[in-house]
Amino acid sequence: MKELIRKLTTISSPSGREEQIRNIIREEIKNYCDEVKEDTLGNLIAIKRGGETKIQFAAHMDEIGMIVTDIDEKGFLRFGNVGGVSPHRLFGQRARFQKGTIGVFGAEKIDNIKDLTLDKLYLDIGASSEKEAKEKVSIGDIATYYHEFSDLGDRVIAKSLDNRIGCAVLIEAMKRATNPQNDLFCTFTVQEEVGLRGARTSAFGIEPDLGIAIDVTSTGDTPECERMAVKLGQGAAIKIKDRSLITHPQVRDLLTTLSEKNSIPHQFEVLPFGGTDSGAIHLTRAGVPAGVISIPCRYVHSPSEMIDLKDVEAAVRLAVAVMENKVEL
Amino acid sequence: MKSTSLLTKLTEATGVSGREDGAASIILDFFTHGEGREWVSDLRRDKLGNIILYKKGLGETPAKIMFAAHMDEIGLIVTDIEEGFLRFSSIGGIDQRVLVGQEVIVHGKKDLLGIIGAKPPHIQTPDERGKSIKIQDMTIDLGLSQEKAESLVKIGDSITIKRKFCQLKNSLCSGKAMDDRAGVVALVECLKRLKDLRHQADVYCVVTVQEELGVRGAFVSSYGVNPDIGVAIDVTHGEMPGLPDYEAFKLGEGPVIVTGPQMHPKVFEKLKEAAKCGNVKYQIEAEVTPRGTDAYAIQVAQAGVASGLVSIPLRYMHTSVETLSLEDLRETGRLLAEFVMEINSEFVGGLKYC
Numbered sequence: 001m002k003e004l005i006r007k008l009t010t011i012s013s014p015s016g017r018e019e020q021i022r023n024i025i026r027e028e029i030k031n032y033c034d035e036v037k038e039d040t041l042g043n044l045i046a047i048k049r050g051g052e053t054k055i056q057f058a059a060h061m062d063e064i065g066m067i068v069t070d071i072d073e074k075g076f077l078r079f080g081n082v083g084g085v086s087p088h089r090l091f092g093q094r095a096r097f098q099k100g101t102i103g104v105f106g107a108e109k110i111d112n113i114k115d116l117t118l119d120k121l122y123l124d125i126g127a128s129s130e131k132e133a134k135e136k137v138s139i140g141d142i143a144t145y146y147h148e149f150s151d152l153g154d155r156v157i158a159k160s161l162d163n164r165i166g167c168a169v170l171i172e173a174m175k176r177a178t179n180p181q182n183d184l185f186c187t188f189t190v191q192e193e194v195g196l197r198g199a200r201t202s203a204f205g206i207e208p209d210l211g212i213a214i215d216v217t218s219t220g221d222t223p224e225c226e227r228m229a230v231k232l233g234q235g236a237a238i239k240i241k242d243r244s245l246i247t248h249p250q251v252r253d254l255l256t257t258l259s260e261k262n263s264i265p266h267q268f269e270v271l272p273f274g275g276t277d278s279g280a281i282h283l284t285r286a287g288v289p290a291g292v293i294s295i296p297c298r299y300v301h302s303p304s305e306m307i308d309l310k311d312v313e314a315a316v317r318l319a320v321a322v323m324e325n326k327v328e329l
Numbered sequence: 330m331k332s333t334s335l336l337t338k339l340t341e342a343t344g345v346s347g348r349e350d351g352a353a354s355i356i357l358d359f360f361t362h363g364e365g366r367e368w369v370s371d372l373r374r375d376k377l378g379n380i381i382l383y384k385k386g387l388g389e390t391p392a393k394i395m396f397a398a399h400m401d402e403i404g405l406i407v408t409d410i411e412e413g414f415l416r417f418s419s420i421g422g423i424d425q426r427v428l429v430g431q432e433v434i435v436h437g438k439k440d441l442l443g444i445i446g447a448k449p450p451h452i453q454t455p456d457e458r459g460k461s462i463k464i465q466d467m468t469i470d471l472g473l474s475q476e477k478a479e480s481l482v483k484i485g486d487s488i489t490i491k492r493k494f495c496q497l498k499n500s501l502c503s504g505k506a507m508d509d510r511a512g513v514v515a516l517v518e519c520l521k522r523l524k525d526l527r528h529q530a531d532v533y534c535v536v537t538v539q540e541e542l543g544v545r546g547a548f549v550s551s552y553g554v555n556p557d558i559g560v561a562i563d564v565t566h567g568e569m570p571g572l573p574d575y576e577a578f579k580l581g582e583g584p585v586i587v588t589g590p591q592m593h594p595k596v597f598e599k600l601k602e603a604a605k606c607g608n609v610k611y612q613i614e615a616e617v618t619p620r621g622t623d624a625y626a627i628q629v630a631q632a633g634v635a636s637g638l639v640s641i642p643l644r645y646m647h648t649s650v651e652t653l654s655l656e657d658l659r660e661t662g663r664l665l666a667e668f669v670m671e672i673n674s675e676f677v678g679g680l681k682y683c
Contacts, residue, residue: 227409240484246420249347282377286376329376
């Protein structure tokens with residue numbers, strides 16, 4: 001599974017530009033489902049039939065990025081954020097465009113680091129003129145973090161583990177669930193980072209009876225961090241609440257019972273900020289009970305996110321348990 | 330059942346956003362086994378827990394009116410257990426300054442009584458004395474050891490403030506969760522009146538969930554009902570010392586009919602007409618914070634709904650001593666019933682802009 005995670009996190013596919021990651025995922029899953037569809041916004045929907053209850057699984061495949069807004073006469077690029085990008089995390093980092101161009105973020109002279117905002121930063125792609133820069137990059141191109149995958153043993157560091165790790169969990173669960181008891185709509189959604197947009201339209205199209213998102217969550221186990229009960233390595237996190245969702249009580253109970261029955265390590269998550277695809281799914285049409293299987297992740301939205309493979313394994317097992325148990329709500 | 334006793338039962342019931350079953354069971358019981366069963370033609374609960382009370386109209390192609398009042402209340406949620414004390418954060422916009430000293434009920438494996446304590450004034454630093462304590466620094470004391478607390482309470486369990494309903498002078502009453510269980514009682518009052526009236530329109534009284542988290546129940550219930558007209562019933566600020574007149578409404582002077590971009594001008598006019606016809610005293614408010622009530626969600630359901638908003642004046646919003654006039658509550662119910670009587674399919678036809 002490490003190899004799959006490495007492969008998925010190496011791809012540069014920011015929100016609205018998910019083509020590359022979609023092609024990789026389609027290749028991975030095509031032999032493990034009955035049908036693969038793509039909707040108008042680019043959501044990849046793999047259908048695996050097995051029962052009456054329609055369950056939508058959603059793992060978003062986009063990642064945060066930086067969109068070029070201006071190219072100056074010396075060839076420096078100015079940019080805006082696509083999703084939750086913090087200026088302090090960009091300074092000194094490298095970015096990569098989908099066609100391969102690489103650059104480094106520099107900052108204007110500022111006296112106090114607290115004054116660092118995105119518009120004080122620029123991206124230097126090594127071009128010495130506007131003309132040279134424009135040969136490589138156009139206004140509207142979106143770059144992502146450029147950082148290597150590091151294998152630390154049980155844990156790995158990579159860019160865009162939010163949410164390629166969710167994609168990896170869903171892919172692996174589809175491969176393992178050989179005896180599904182529900183109709184599964186495994187959706188690799190687009191544009192989550194800019195407001196759960198792919199989940200919104202895909203859920204409208206699918207009209208599921210139950211929605212389960214698979215995504216990362218923050219942890220409260222690093223020195224002097226914000227207080228939170230979730231810890232890396234302590235199992236899959238069953239979301240109770242974030243800013244987009246209060247998990248439907250029946251869905252919370254379903255995920256908890258399945259974890260207990262199958263001895264899957266799990267923890268409960270109350271996230272004081274953030275949201276994920278189930279936030280959009282549960283408000284679809286006349287309402288859809290929804291919940292989230294979260295993978296604890298440190299340093300979310302930085303170029304070096306960290307996860308623990310034990311949590312990944314627990315998340316896969318929990319997803320498979322939902323797929324292979326006849327769900328009645 | 331008198332509306333005061335229903336309001337007492339409802340406001341003392343538990344029902345934090347997303348976990349509304351305590352309040353819901355009172356409504357469901359009243360309309361399936363109580364006297365309310367004669368007042369509705371049908372009752373159902375949707376997938377997110379909204380209760381939809383349906384009263385059929387006499388019209389051949391009846392207009393569909395939806396009234397919405399939310400039954401969820403703001404509250405707290407367990408985020409961690411430390412040495413037997415519970416850490417918590419808020420559900421909805423709770424005023425953290427009024428939390429210290431409250432009694433709470435923690436909905437663990439069973440309901441547990443707890444209190445929110447803080448460092449006494451004697452041992453506060455001068456700096457701490459000048460500031461109110463933040464919610465992330467407060468804890469709930471259940472009197473339990475870590476081991477026992479962990480066996481009874483899970484992270485994510487909801488917590489409600491414990492508060493008895495009480496009556497003050499001049500028909501004023503006070504308690505928690507008046508926002509918006511008072512609105513729910515106004516719906517009940519409306520249905521009670523409609524029982525004896527020959528109305529043309531179909532009426533859907535929707536008791537919504539998760540309003541305090543971003544009008545979520547109203548989004549899905551209005552999609553499901555798909556009404557022609559949707560009116561939310563909620564609370565607005567009552568006059569009190571320190572609030573300018575233009576931001577506050579008088580208690581006992583009747584319901585507040587609201588206008589603003591979220592409200593269809595013809596629905597607003599019709600509500601005023603209904604008030605005049607029924608001799609209901611009313612006040613007028615121009616709404617400047619459009620996202621705050623169910624009307625916001627109803628307006629954009631499906632292909633769009635002509636929406637309105639009626640508010641009950643209430644003091645000390647989002648504390649456990651929310652205070653309002655029972656008179657306003659009854660008059661709100663009467664206004665809604667009068668409004669229903671005014672609506673026919675011709676009025677609905679005239680709502681279109683083209």
